[in-house]
Amino acid sequence: MSKTLFITGATSGFGAATARRFAADGWSIVICGRREERLYALADELGCLTPVHPLKLDVQDAEAVTQAIASLPSGFRRIHTLVNNAGLALAPAAMQDVQLADLHTMINTNITGVVNVTHALLPTLIETGAGTNIINIGSTAGEWPYPGSHVYGASKAFIKQFSYNLRCDLLGTGVRVTDLAPGIAETEFSVVRNSGNKAAANSVYEGTVPLSAEDIAEQIAHIANLPDHININRVEMVPVRQAWGPYAIHRE
Ligand code: NDP
Ligand code: 8X3
Numbered sequence: 001m002s003k004t005l006f007i008t009g010a011t012s013g014f015g016a017a018t019a020r021r022f023a024a025d026g027w028s029i030v031i032c033g034r035r036e037e038r039l040y041a042l043a044d045e046l047g048c049l050t051p052v053h054p055l056k057l058d059v060q061d062a063e064a065v066t067q068a069i070a071s072l073p074s075g076f077r078r079i080h081t082l083v084n085n086a087g088l089a090l091a092p093a094a095m096q097d098v099q100l101a102d103l104h105t106m107i108n109t110n111i112t113g114v115v116n117v118t119h120a121l122l123p124t125l126i127e128t129g130a131g132t133n134i135i136n137i138g139s140t141a142g143e144w145p146y147p148g149s150h151v152y153g154a155s156k157a158f159i160k161q162f163s164y165n166l167r168c169d170l171l172g173t174g175v176r177v178t179d180l181a182p183g184i185a186e187t188e189f190s191v192v193r194n195s196g197n198k199a200a201a202n203s204v205y206e207g208t209v210p211l212s213a214e215d216i217a218e219q220i221a222h223i224a225n226l227p228d229h230i231n232i233n234r235v236e237m238v239p240v241r242q243a244w245g246p247y248a249i250h251r252e
Contacts, residue, residue, distance in 0.1 A: 002050070004028040005224075006079045008059055008117055009086030011038035013187030014137060017213035018083060018220050023049045025221065030076050032057045032068075032086065051075055059086050059113030060105075069120040079124050081133040081224045084114045084159075089141075089152040089193040103151045110155035114162065122175075130174035131228040135220055136163050138181035140236060144244060156181070160234065167233065176231045178223050183238030185211035208241045 005022045009015035011033030019031050023046040031046075032055045033039050043054040053076045057068050087110045091098035118134060125132045141149050142156030163179035170177060190201035204210075215237075223232050 002026050002028050003080035004030065004076055004078060005081045005083065006030040006032070006117075006121060007083040007085055008032045008057070008113070010042060011035045013189060013213050014182075014185070014216045014220075015083075015085045016042060017217040018085070019046060019052075021214070021217035021221050022224075023052070026050055027080075028076060029053070030055055030072065030079070032059070034058050059117055060108040062112070062116045065113075065116040066120050069117075077124060078128060079121055080128060080131070081135065082118065082121050082125065083135045083137070083220060084117055085137045086113055087137060087155075089149075089189065090195075091150075092148045092193050094148065095150040098150075106151045106155055110152070111158050114159065118166070125175045126170070126173045132175045133224050134163075134166065134175065134177045135223055136177070136179050137216075138163070138179040138234075140181055140183040140238060140242075142179075142181060143236065146245075147248075164233065167231065174228065178232045179234040180216070180219060180223065181234060181236045182211055182216055183236075183242045184208075185213065185216060187213050209239055210242075211237065211239050 005027045007015050007018055007029065010019045010031035019029050019042060022029055028051040029046065030053045031039060031042055034056065036056050039054040039056060043052045046052045053073060055068050057064060059065060088106065090102040090106055114136060125134065136159045138159035139156035141153035142160050145153060160179045163177050166177045184204065186205045190204045191198060194200040219235060219237060
């Protein structure tokens, strides 16, 4: 029987690329996202390769997450790999200049959403045990501060510590946990962050070579398929053209 991947945020970017990568390997896949049209289009695309179950889901809604996971069809209940990928950055300006609602959306999606989905899937992951995976998509922003990252970066720092703490709780179950922390990657991420302003989004990637969604998908596939006795705690993955800047100094 094929293994089953459960991936959130599959309607775009890393999530869609990862669904395609695992489908090519013959995994059964539960794809989640809020945009129904995209979800069904991806299910149609991959359905000729492998069993696919599209799940329209807002990860912020704990009750909806619990219900959706409890009602998975029988062929999709035994999850082998959970990828907590759904997430977003908003309000790319100083904390003092942004809307509180945008900060709440990031917290509710990047933190609460990950907790909701993980809590609901832990019983099935633990039941299967050895070789199963929780791969949480963090970010370099969770480790390295920069202006305008405020709650977004802090939400990704949560992902790192949550992943490490989960490993402690899951020791002995065989369930593996990884914080996969990419640097800049070209997806719809920057369009969302810049409220649909494509020119502002494109300028993030102008004149450089960012990571691609397929690069991330390849890394996720690598981690998920490692021998059962290996746990990758954290991977920080950046383009060659990305490094750190100096401390900022305020001068009169
Ligand atoms: P995209 O904007 O391309 O994809 C984000 C995905 O998250 C979409 O499928 C979206 O689907 C889904 N999503 C957002 N909010 C919700 C929600 N409330 N419920 C369910 N799904 C939701 O961005 P990326 O692929 O780049 O981002 C994927 C992850 O990678 C995010 O966690 C992001 O923070 C992280 N990341 C991105 C980097 C980058 O530079 N691109 C670098 C490091 C980390 P829908 O709108 O249909 O619900
Ligand atoms: C997204 C990468 O560099 O925009 O997590 O913070 S970055």
